[in-house]
Amino acid sequence: MTTTDEDERTRNASTKTNPDIYDEDGVVRSDFLTEVNDAIERGDTPFLQQNVVRLHESELGDLLESLPADQRLALVQLLGDDFDMTALTQVDDAIRMEIVDQLPNDQIAAGIGELDSDDAVYILEDLDQEDRDEILSQLPFTERVRLRRALDYPESSAGRRMQTEFVAVPPFWTVGQTIDYMREEEGLPEAFTQIFVIDPTFKLLGSVDLDRILRAKRQTKVESIMRETSHPIPAVMDQEEAAQVFEQYDLLSAAVVDENDRLVGVLTIDDVVDVIHEEADEDIKRLGGVGDEELSDNITSTVRSRFVWLAVNLITAILASSIIDVFDGAIEKMVALAVLMPIVASMGGNAGTQTMTVTVRALATGDLDIYNAFRVIRREAGVGFLNGILFAIIMGAIATFWFHDFQLGIVIGAAMIINLVAAALGGILLPLVLHRFGADPAIASSAFVTTVTDCTGYFSFLGLATWWFSIHLGR
Amino acid sequence: MTTTDEDERTRNASTKTNPDIYDEDGVVRSDFLTEVNDAIERGDTPFLQQNVVRLHESELGDLLESLPADQRLALVQLLGDDFDMTALTQVDDAIRMEIVDQLPNDQIAAGIGELDSDDAVYILEDLDQEDRDEILSQLPFTERVRLRRALDYPESSAGRRMQTEFVAVPPFWTVGQTIDYMREEEGLPEAFTQIFVIDPTFKLLGSVDLDRILRAKRQTKVESIMRETSHPIPAVMDQEEAAQVFEQYDLLSAAVVDENDRLVGVLTIDDVVDVIHEEADEDIKRLGGVGDEELSDNITSTVRSRFVWLAVNLITAILASSIIDVFDGAIEKMVALAVLMPIVASMGGNAGTQTMTVTVRALATGDLDIYNAFRVIRREAGVGFLNGILFAIIMGAIATFWFHDFQLGIVIGAAMIINLVAAALGGILLPLVLHRFGADPAIASSAFVTTVTDCTGYFSFLGLATWWFSIHLGR
Known part of the structure; x- marks a missing residue:
């Protein structure tokens, strides 16, 4: 040394x-x-x-x-x-x-x-x-x-x-024969952690991890130490699904088989780690309204990929604004409404995004299913209602002092509760519905959720104000 | 069979x-x-x-x-x-x-x-x-x-x-001795893919993958086939950093060493996969304004964890609203401004979120560094400017027809360009600055970015409108 x-x-x-x-x-x-x-x-x-x-x-x-x-x-x-x-x-x-x-x-x-x-x-x-x-x-x-x-x-x-290089031996070989084969054979893969057991037609019978081979006596037959349930992956399976199998069963590598159960390759954990990264990346980017963009993309392709998302947002923003337009008379009489209305919309947007993030993530990891969906929906509605009450009180007080108008405080408080409950329901139901119909909830949810919260926010606040002040004050 | x-x-x-x-x-x-x-x-x-x-x-x-x-x-x-x-x-x-x-x-x-x-x-x-x-x-x-x-x-x-069970042998053992030891020894870990080579004081000398042992002749000395650079992980290293080492070097397992370079355990890829998941999860949730929340959390703890984020958002929303308040005179004269202003703010918010998402992700994966930061900043500003022009034309035309006012179209178009450029710069500079000062850019960026775009949006649109109409029309 x-x-x-x-x-x-x-x-x-x-x-x-x-x-x-x-x-x-x-x-x-x-x-x-x-x-x-x-x-x-x-x-x-x-x-x-x-x-x-x-x-x-x-x-x-x-x-x-x-x-x-x-x-x-x-x-x-x-x-x-x-x-x-x-x-x-x-x-x-x-x-x-x-x-x-x-x-x-x-x-x-x-x-x-x-x-x-x-x-x-x-x-x-x-x-x-x-x-x-x-x-x-x-x-x-x-x-x-x-x-x-x-x-x-x-x-x-x-x-x-998959990697098409692998080590495969017949079931009747002994551990000794297998080790001797590996010592002699030149064309082995660069690195491997298990060998596969196949019949003469390349049909997969099982697999043996290398540590099991090392622990077995030379005369042991391979078939007696092989694992039969080795979670083979069909070659046509989507890489994301394959990654889930790896994760669920903590695999280091898995046989890839064709439609006749014949061994065609081996999928290894390092590729799966890449897939996990790609999928997480995709989710984050879709939630943020950027497609499969990369940092090295040039200006034109970036402009193009983001344009679509911004155009969708423009339509939803115009939809929300057309609701404001309905109440232009009220705003003209009371400019404080124009000052306060973005607060209601913005709080709803953020609360909706919170719920949506949790929902999209839970759907992606398989944590949200029919057994807990109703419980989670109830919880989200409850959270929205409770936070709605808290922020109704806070914002009601602020509005009262800001515009010296207690009634305006009551109106914004009520609108806040309505919008935070709407945000919670929109944030969980929209991704669930998208998921149910086979769409990726990450890609469309945030546009839809903020549409719901913007429209509900403006409509509830301006509508309540119009109704309250015309009924109660005849302003 | x-x-x-x-x-x-x-x-x-x-x-x-x-x-x-x-x-x-x-x-x-x-x-x-x-x-x-x-x-x-x-x-x-x-x-x-x-x-x-x-x-x-x-x-x-x-x-x-x-x-x-x-x-x-x-x-x-x-x-x-x-x-x-x-x-x-x-x-x-x-x-x-x-x-x-x-x-x-x-x-x-x-x-x-x-x-x-x-x-x-x-x-x-x-x-x-x-x-x-x-x-x-x-x-x-x-x-x-x-x-x-x-x-x-x-x-x-x-x-x-780490797992504290591992197989370690002295460097002077032969492959044959090592295999015999593994055949006899009862207390081996349940599964392993490499063995470690240590000196009498447990100091790590290297590692040997099992496939290398199987390919070597029985009389080969372990030290002659061991890899010396086996990327040992200090036990105090953060799991996220350790995961990065695994990913960079495609490791299946790595020795964990104490401060004296003594072997104390082994970290395996399945734990690292969990860490990768946790980290991606954390990023997504932080960007969405939910902390370390889980689906099984109860209502009270969820309300509490989300309250903080919503409170931060309330403050920023009030800040933006106080800018609107400055221009209440203009709104009173021209309610169309109140109808259109959320569109400018919302487009900026979305464009800013797009840029921020790309930036936060690139920082997390290490793709963004000093060598490409300036290029990326330039690209983002360019993308913001180009999309700004496109949406200025679109929204300018819409506003012109909606309110039969060509000059209002010009004002909202100009404000759109300003806000999309501000969104691009805010979306990239804020995460970079947060990262530079050691903060997690995922956690605070979205609040700051929408503050920038809301304030810029309202100020540019209402400010330009006030200036334009008072100067040019004397309204």
């Missing part, structure tokens, strides 16, 4: 992330970036080979993202065959597309040949048919067949995300 | 989730629930032992959540020692607390003794000191010491989430 000191350093070094590259905030260090920049500009391949090639794929991905756009391709080309294409799976879609589009197809083919099949598919699936075919045609036969099969499965399916 | 038919059934059965329990929507089947209900009511322990004990921990957790509150404890007590306490780690916090609070401490101690240390800690950490000590005192010495050590680490740290 003469290398202990150096090990020590390397090990501590990587405790958080590699300090050769990252500063304390986890951002690529600017001096490192400048060095790479300069090296790219003077075409210093040896420097890059020494300092960039050794990076982990995710570190290389971060480096690519930090470089100016025109230097990314230059770096990839300077590195040539030494560039690890896995890094392309670690960058923004837009940056990947930009690099891949400009690389010659034969360089992509050479790079992709080195990758695990799931990473190769990840890069290939975004290319247009023509480029994809050209690249595939330059790959060895088995590789090509495997990738084509994965690409034939629908987008976002388990078949697209 | 005489059991093939049955295997077949079991395997297909569990493809999505177990259809003995779940219906097609993934909800616990109502007939199964009724059976369990009835069995609990007539105290039919044999039925429960036959139908409930065999469930996977997560299925049992779902069953517990679906049962009426008063039957949950009854089920746990009827099952007695056969109840798998791991299921308690799979239910809502509130439901876990409710069950654990009512169970006698010695029953908890008996159940916890069976668990992996990370699950035991998960249940113990929410108990009050007194109960916790009493339960710990009933556990065997080594078990107790291990759990206490994990509990001594700060909340949400890697030390709390």
